[in-house]
Amino acid sequence: MKNNPSKLHLIRFLQLMLVSFCFINGPVHASDINCKNEEKKKYEELICDYSILNSQYEEISTQQKKLLSNGKITEDALNSWREKRNLCRDVTCMDAVFAEWSNESIALSGQVYTRQTSENSAMYVNPPIEAPVRLNPARSSDVPKNSSLDNSVIAATTPYTTSEVSKASNVNSSSSIEANTGSAAAEQNSSATTSDDETHWGRNIFLFFIIVIIAKWILNRRRKILLAEARAAHRLELLTKYRDENIVKKILARVIWIGETKEQLLDSLHSPEDIDVKAFKSKTQETWKYERTGKNRYALRVVLDDDIVVSYDDKR
Known part of the structure; x- marks a missing residue:
């Protein structure tokens, strides 16, 4: 079976991108199956004898240990999945168990990313804008009036004249209007920035789910291709061994x-x-x-x- 090289390169690139995105900064672990042992059980023979299953299981084992260390899955769930794996006696069964884990790992990765983005979005909340402090201008009425004091004494005790106080009041009123205008503009800018941030995060989450859907489709397609190749190789091996088409058909049908x-x-x-x-x-x-x-x-x-x-x- 011949495949288009450009398509295979695209598939491998997107797979590496998805795995790096979901499991970045995670340590690499070895699987729980040692293919160097001379005495192996049937499910171990399947994984070790077929290079395709072997490479897939190495990736699955790395993902499982990463999720286990992060607390995304439990030991009981992992043991339950391994019991299903241990019951497999042929390539078809093992491929189905691997596919089941592939779907679960993608779902778990989506949950992790969504939670991280919601936590990080809290870092971009705009600080509150404090209103400017307004100072009341001096008023002529604040100057105490005493009938026993003459105008010279009042003039000496009053720091500003009435006209100067009036001018200062007008200047402060203009400054207050400008401050209120600037505060309203700042609040509008703050609302616009918050709206932009929400749109930005919503777009990122949407793009993430699009990538997950595309990657899942590519993984399923690749799995079907590899499974077809493994079945063809197994059939050819049986034909070479028994040289009888009818016997090979019965064996493949598990009759x-x-x-x-x-x-x-x-x-x-x-x-x-x-x-x-x-x-x-x-x-x-x-x-x-x-x-x-x-x-x-x-x-x-x-x-x-x-x-x-x-x-x-x-x-x-």
Whole structure:
């Protein structure tokens, strides 16, 4: 399958942008699966053997530990997701579990960003504008009048003449009008600035959700492409191994049939959760159990005699 290089470059750029935006300043952690171990469980083999799943799980593990350290998810929620992962026995199941986490991580990232923007917006509240202090001009009536004092004494005790007081009153009145006009203009500017700030933050939040929607669409498209490539590679591997188209179709469809070999059953359903072995004189009988529903209760049991399927009980 050939892809357009320009489209792939755009997809990788937007993915890096989204991950950097949501998980910036976070430390890098290793995953909880060590592919160097010789003995691995089935879900570990899937993640380690398929490079696509391996790279995806490294990113998921980093995101989970970052969110866990920030308190955005709990240990119980993480363990619940890992239990779903551990039950997977094929690529399709593992891809579905990864996709579920991808949707949850994008939602959690959106909540974190929205809360940060609402907290930061409080830093841009305009300070209150104090009204100018007005001083009452001196009035001639404030000068005490005493009939026993002559005009010379009144003139000597009064610092300004009546005309000077009148001029000062007019000047102060003009200054008061100008101060009131300036205060009204400042209040209008303050209201306009507050409105601009609200518009600015609203635009940023809108752009963020647009980016999240586009990134989610790109991630889903990339996941579908990678899943199709993984299925094609797995089908080619089975064709090379069995050289029978009908057998390969049954294995990929997870069909059980009488006469199926042990190896074919492993390729179809992978390793069972439990095995009962009974040794008889002429044969060895094994009962493979899948999908536990209770104590010693399973939804699927497959009986093999000498590594050949002879019967099965499917209650799924």
